[in-house]
Amino acid sequence: MRKAFISPSKYVQGENELLNLGYFVTSFGKKALLIANQSDIDRVRKQLDYTAEKYNCLFVTAGFNGECSRIEVERLKKLAITEQCDCTIGLGGGKAIDTAKCVAEGNAVIIVPTIAATDAPTSHSAVLYTPDGAFDDYAYFKQSPSVVLIDTQIIAQAPVRFLVSGMGDALSTYFEARANQKSYANINAGLPCGVREQLCEGAKPTLAAFALATLCYQTLLKDGKKAKASCIDKVVTPALENVIEANILLSGLGFESGGLAGAHAVHDGLTILEETHHYYHGEKVAFGTLVQLILENSPEEELKEVLDFCLSVNLPVCLEDIGVKTISDQQLTEVAEKTIIPEESIHSMPFPVTVEGIKAAILLADTIGKNYKTTGKFVK
Structure with a gap:
């Protein structure tokens, strides 16, 4: 291999x-x-x-x-x-x-x-x-x-929202690398066909990449909240140092050598909604991560862990958090169609995806996120 x-x-x-x-x-x-x-x-x-x-x-x-x-x-x-x-x-x-x-x-x-x-x-x-x-x-x-x-x-010294957005981008790294591990996808599968030959055509993720992606997630859970507090106070602490490394190095190596999957594809689909344009990349990726977990039918404990983390640092957990207060079925269909275009990384998921499946996952992620944010429960 x-x-x-x-x-x-x-x-x-x-x-x-x-x-x-x-x-x-x-x-x-x-x-x-x-x-x-x-x-x-x-x-x-x-x-x-x-x-x-x-x-x-x-x-x-x-x-x-x-x-x-x-x-x-x-x-x-x-x-x-x-x-x-x-x-x-x-x-x-x-x-x-x-x-x-x-x-x-x-x-x-x-x-x-x-x-x-x-x-x-x-x-x-x-x-x-x-x-x-x-x-x-x-x-x-x-x-x-x-x-x-x-x-x-x-x-x-930078505005804290940048650091939090970076955590949203980094949050997806482990889950997308895990999906690539399960599907044996090529690490460049989400790239346009015209550039694949320049890179590592046919190459699978290494153990090293998955280990870094895992450490990235663990670091966010351990130090994310403290790092945000450090950035608010504009001071450098071990927690902030660790999260900067997670946002940039661990996530960077994890995504490029571990592969992208559902979260970033959902992000790309959401960009067709004008309301999302005022939100940062990582903020939309955070919600995309929740959608990917719904697609995977992840255990409730894992979903709660991700939701708790997002809420602790003020990352989006529902569509309203990225500016989308209402969405029509036509708009949702267009988002889903954009998410599953042939060159998207969604096809690195270890199962087939469909427009209807993406629509359902977005709606359920939105419902769960809203309920959990207001009541601390999955259902009202």
């Missing part, structure tokens, strides 16, 4: 680690293209100046326009060539990070997240948008980032 494990070359996490950014730049050369929103640069200006002086390197600011579009990527590629940059840095949130990945095309890229809202920093994929912000396409590269550098002091 062919197996594969995908990961960044280096992952470094700790307080004030941004002060060491220059060290990693010098492993490639002296000059780095810095892709970041100006507000993020201003927020860490002292650290950037310090590390540039200490390690005798230069950051070329890109004037990033905030959108990971093909036009912006091409502009920044030309700038990197003109300035003779030795590496690319993506600093900030998801769009700056994805733009850096696209500019570098898998070569000499350093990722510096300033929030822990998703597990994307460690991955070798990115999302492209049109210049006006609409979804364009996915991009995949030959390898994961060279360095992922996490400054936990900076992440502790």
Whole structure:
């Protein structure tokens, strides 16, 4: 049986680690293209100046326009060539990070997240948008980032909703990896057909990936509530350190090497509802995880454990929690149809799925979530 494990070359996490950014730049050369929103640069200006002086390197600011579009990527590629940059840095949130990945095309890229809202920093994929912000396409590269550098002091200063959203994204990792283990699905089964040949075609999840996905879930249950409290107080504690690692590293390796399944496919289906657009990726994935558990007919004890965790950190447990106060049968059908399109990861579940089955699971997850939230019971 062919197996594969995908990961960044280096992952470094700790307080004030941004002060060491220059060290990693010098492993490639002296000059780095810095892709970041100006507000993020201003927020860490002292650290950037310090590390540039200490390690005798230069950051070329890109004037990033905030959108990971093909036009912006091409502009920044030309700038990197003109300035003779030795590496690319993506600093900030998801769009700056994805733009850096696209500019570098898998070569000499350093990722510096300033929030822990998703597990994307460690991955070798990115999302492209049109210049006006609409979804364009996915991009995949030959390898994961060279360095992922996490400054936990900076992440502790970010709004707490980002951290909680990251927990929602990470929550699905174990359950989706478990589904892939049961179905013997390929880890890239949820990717568009055109990019599968570039990756590990036919590869199954490793024991290592499933172990990391399991640890991710265990860490959330143990430290999630305390980590949220730490972020509210803007202090770094062991619990916050552990959850940042779970959100970014454990979840990132767990999803990319363990595979996606129902939760993320349901997320993708829900995005057709305009009301959900104001909610973060991980918030919708959390509800998608509950839908996956309903599809699997998971034991009541497991559902309660997930519901208790979600409620303890204020993650969504019903449609209303992601902005959907009412949903027509036609809308529900469209969500389900989007969820089970041929290229979706839902087909990594260890059983066939249908539109009617997805509709039923969404409705039951919504009912259970609402009842449990208000009464602490599955039924009124």
